[in-house]
Amino acid sequence: MIISPFTPLFFEDFSSDGIESRYIQVFASSDQILLECLCAPGESFSGFAVIGTTDDGQSQYSQLSHNSWTMADGCVLWFTVISGLVPGIYQVLNTGKGITSHLFRVTNDPAELAKTTLIQYSMKDNRQRQDAVFIIDGMRYFFDFRVPGGFKDSGWTFAVENEQFITPDADPVELFALESTQKKFTMGSQEGVPVHFAEMLNRLLTCSYVYFDGVRYARKDSAVPEMNVQIEGLDSFVFTQLLQKVNNLNPTIETSNHLIMRRVNETSYRSTSGTDNRIIK
DSSP states (O other), X not given: OEEOTTSSSOOSOOOOSSEEOOOOEEEETTOOEEEEEEEOTTOOOOOEEEEEEETTSOEEEEEOOOEEEEOTTSOEEEEEEEOOOOSEEEEEEETTTTEEOOOEEXXXXXXXXXXXXXXXXXXXXXXXXXXXXXXXXXXXXXEEEEEEEEEEEEEEEEEEEEEEEEOTTSOEEEEEEEEEEEEEEEEOOTTOBOHHHHHHHHHHTTSSEEEETTXXXXXXXXXXXXXXXXXTTEEOXXXXXXXXXXXXOOHHHHHHHHHHHTXXXXXXXXXOSSOOOEXXX
16 A cells, blocks of 8 residues: 555655754645555555644544545555645544654635645646556546745746847847746745655656646756755755746646636635735845
8 A cells, every 4th residue: 555645745754864844734724635545456445534633722533534446457546635624733644554644734824825835736647657646537636735935036037949030230030939937936934844845846846737826837847946955954944946837728628627726615716817926025
C-alpha cells in the first residue's frame, strides 16, 4: 500500500539536522483535500480517520468514508476528499498502520488566507505516473495544495522571441515576434516552510494542468525551486520558482477544469478567475 506522493498532506518522517521548522500547513474549510491510496491486488485497506481539536477546544474523531476503483492491472485505488472541517488543528490517521500525517490547520480567516495561494493540479491522463490517479471512472480530479506566498511585483521578467529584417536605412522591421512574461512565485513567509514543501512544488509542476489561485501556469524551461536560507541552522526556508502563465488555452479544456476546481458545494462556488495574487513589497 502506498499513499500517493501527490496527496497534499505529508505522512513521512523527515529528519532534521537543525532547528525544526515551526510552520504548520494551512487549509481553508472550502479546500478539497484529496487522499489517494494505491493497493496491490489482494492487499487490504484499513482506511483513514481525521483527528484533532477545533479552535473552541472540542476534540474531533471522524472515520472517513472511501471510494474504490479497480485499475486495469488489478491494483485498487482507494480515495476520499476531506472538506468542510471546522477551524482547528488536525491530523489524518492511517487506522491500520497507526501512522499519522503532519499537523495541519484549517481556518476561515480571510486575512490569513489572503497570504496563501491555492495550487490545484492534475495530469491530462493516467499514463504519465504510476503513483497517482487523476482520472477516475472517466472523471478528472484535482489535488488542492495551499501554501504561504504569492507573486511579487519585483519577480517579473520579460522576454521575446522574434525575427527582424533590417532595411537599407538601418530600420528594424519585425517579421515575427512573440512576447512572454515570467514570474517568480515565492513560497514561504518570514518564518519559511520545511524543505518538503519545495519537493512537493517541484513534483506537482510535472502535471499537465497547474493552477495558482485559478490561473494556469507552467514551469519555465527546467526551472526548479530555489532555496533561500532565512536563518542558519533553522530548517525553514523561502523558495522561489520561475513560472510562465499559459496564455494559449483550449476553451473546452479550461471550462471543464474550472468547473471541477470551482467546487465547494452544490450551490456555492469559489471564484477562480480574475484573481490577482500578489505580494507587494
